[in-house]
Amino acid sequence: xxxxxxxxxxxxxKENKNVDCVLISRTTLPDINxxxxxxxxxxxFNGSFLILYPDGKSIIITSTMEQEAAEKSKxxxxxxxxxxxxxxxxxxKENIKGENIGLSFSSVSYFEAExxxxxxxxxxxxxxxxxxxxxxxxxKSEIENxxxxxxxxxxxxSQIPDMLRExxxxxxxxxxxxxxxxxxxxxxxxxxxxxAFGPNSSLPHYESSDSILRKGDFILLDFGGKYNRYxxxxxxxxxxxxxxxxxxxxYETVLNAQLLGIDELKPGAVAKNVHxxxxxxxxxxxxxxxxxxxxxxxxxxxTHDSLGLNSDSEYIIEENMVFTVExxxxxxxxxxxxxxxxxVIKKKxxxxxxxxxxxxxxx
Ligand SMILES: [Mn+2]
Numbered sequence: 001x002x003x004x005x006x007x008x009x010x011x012x013x014k015e016n017k018n019v020d021c022v023l024i025s026r027t028t029l030p031d032i033n034x035x036x037x038x039x040x041x042x043x044x045f046n047g048s049f050l051i052l053y054p055d056g057k058s059i060i061i062t063s064t065m066e067q068e069a070a071e072k073s074k075x076x077x078x079x080x081x082x083x084x085x086x087x088x089x090x091x092x093k094e095n096i097k098g099e100n101i102g103l104s105f106s107s108v109s110y111f112e113a114e115x116x117x118x119x120x121x122x123x124x125x126x127x128x129x130x131x132x133x134x135x136x137x138x139x140k141s142e143i144e145n146x147x148x149x150x151x152x153x154x155x156x157x158s159q160i161p162d163m164l165r166e167x168x169x170x171x172x173x174x175x176x177x178x179x180x181x182x183x184x185x186x187x188x189x190x191x192x193x194x195x196a197f198g199p200n201s202s203l204p205h206y207e208s209s210d211s212i213l214r215k216g217d218f219i220l221l222d223f224g225g226k227y228n229r230y231x232x233x234x235x236x237x238x239x240x241x242x243x244x245x246x247x248x249x250x251y252e253t254v255l256n257a258q259l260l261g262i263d264e265l266k267p268g269a270v271a272k273n274v275h276x277x278x279x280x281x282x283x284x285x286x287x288x289x290x291x292x293x294x295x296x297x298x299x300x301x302x303t304h305d306s307l308g309l310n311s312d313s314e315y316i317i318e319e320n321m322v323f324t325v326e327x328x329x330x331x332x333x334x335x336x337x338x339x340x341x342x343x344v345i346k347k348k349x350x351x352x353x354x355x356x357x358x359x360x361x362x363x
Contacts, residue, residue: 001037002056002076004134008037009054011130012102019125020098022052024107025116031107032301033131035229038077043069047088050077051095052102061091089119096120102127132306136298138320143344143353145230146299146322150342150353152184152225153232157356160221160238161363170195170208177223186225190233190303193223201237202336204293204328215241218335219363224303231303233324234354235340239362247337250287250329251360254337257281257327258358261295262343265323265350271313278327279311287329296324299342321345322353 005022012019026034026048034040038050038060048062048070058077062070070079080095082088099122103113106128117124138146156177163176173195181189196206197213201220213219217240224232237254239247257278264274275295282291294310299322307315309323326340339358344351 001039001058003139004037005052005058006054006056007137008052008127008130008134009056011133012127015130017102017125017127017130018100019054019102019127020100021054021096022102022127023096023116023120024050024052024104025112026050027108027112029107029109029112031104032229033104033107033135036135036301039073039075040070041073045070049092053097059095061088061095063088092119096122099123100125102130104128104131133315135300135306136321137318138300138322138344142230142300143320143322145228146232146342146344147353149186149190149225149227149230149232150234151355152181152186152227153223153234154354154356155184156180156223156225157221157234157236160219160236161361164213164219164240164363166213166215166240168213169210170197170200170213171210173213173221174208174223177221181223181225184225186227187229188226190224190226190231194221196220196336197240199333199335202330202332202334204330204336204338213240216244218247218337220336220338222338222340229301231299231301231305232342232354233299233303233340234342234356235326235328235338236356236358236361237337237339239360241362243360243362247335248360250331250335250337253282253285253287254327254329254339255358255360257291258325258339258341261325261327262341262350262352265317265325265343265345267317267319267345267347269317271307271309271315271317272311274317275310275313282327282329287331290329290331291327292330293328296326296340298322299324317345319345319347 298305328338330336
C-alpha cells in the first residue's frame with residue numbers, strides 16, 4: 001500500500017500540515033481507512049493500530065488473536081503483536097515518531113482521540129480531508145471491484161419484474177432483493193435496500209414498510225451489493241401496470257437531468273458546477289425546487305465515500321474518481337422518481353458501471 005500512503009503524505013504537505021506519522025486506530029469506531037491503507041483480510045482487527053510514515057512504510061500493531069490473519073495479508077507492512085494491554089500501549093508509544101500525529105478526526109470518537117493524545121503526548125492534526133482526496137482517486141483494482149459489485153446489482157435489477165405481484169409489501173420485496181443480491185455474488189449488502197411504492201417514493205431515504213403494491217404505483221428501488229469490500233449504489237424507478245401523464249413527465253425530466261449530470265462530469269470541472277447545472281435544469285421545469293438533495297457522492301469502500309457532489313463542492317473533478325449521479329424529483333403525497341448510476345471519470349467519456357436500462361418501464 002506504499003503508493004496510497006505516499007499519495008496521502010503528498011496531500012498533507014500540499015496543505016502545509018506538519019505531520020510526522022499517521023495513526024489509524026481500529027478501536028471504538030470501525031474505521032474503514034484501516035483496511036484502505038493496510039489491505040488486511042481475514043479478520044476484524046478490533047483494537048489494532050496502523051501507523052503510516054512519510055516514506056510509504058507502515059506498521060500494524062495487532063493482537064495474538066489476529067496474528068495469523070495479519071501475517072498472511074500484511075503486504076509490505078511490518079507486524080507487531082501484543083498479548084496484553086500494556087504491550088499494546090508500549091508498542092504504540094515505541095512506534096509513534098515525532099511530535100505531530102495525523103488523525104482522521106471524522107473517523108475517531110472524541111473518547112478515543114483524548115486517549116490517544118494522553119498516551120502519546122503528541123499534537124493531533126486532522127487529516128480527514130487529505131484521506132478523502134487520497135481515497136477519491138481510485139486505482140484499477142478498486143474500479144474493478146466496484147464494477148463487479150455494480151454488475152451484481154444490475155443483474156438483480158433485471159430480475160425485479162419477476163419478483164413483483166399485486167399486493168406484495170415493500171418489506172417482502174426488500175427480502176427478495178437481498179436474497180437475489182447474495183445469490184448473484186454479493187458478499188454483503190452495501191446498505192438496507194429501499195423499496196418505496198406509490199406516494200412513499202417522495203421520501204428520498206424512505207424506510208420500507210408493510211405498504212402494498214397497487215396498480216398505477218411508482219416503484220422506487222435503491223439498493224447495492226458489495227464485492228471485496230467495495231460498494232455499489234443504484235436506483236431505478238418503475239411503474240406498476242399503468243403510467244399517467246404526470247408520472248411520465250417526472251420520469252423524463254429526471255432522466256434528462258441525469259444524462260446532463262453525466263455529461264457535465266469531466267476532468268477539470270468544478271464539482272459544485274455539475275450539481276448546480278442539474279439543479280438549474282430541473283428548476284426551469286414545472287418541478288422547480290423538487291430536487292431536494294445533492295446530485296451524488298463518491299463510492300468505494302463506503303456507499304457514501306469521501307467526496308460529495310453538491311452545491312458546496314469546491315474541488316476539481318479528476319480522472320478515475322468514481323461518483324453516483326442520482327437526481328430526483330419528489331412531490332409529497334404524489335410520489336417521486338430517482339435514477340442513479342455509478343460512473344468512473346475518464347478523459348473523454350465517463351464509464352457507466354451500472355448497466356440496467358433507464359428506459360421508462362411499466363411492469
Ligand atoms: Mn446513492
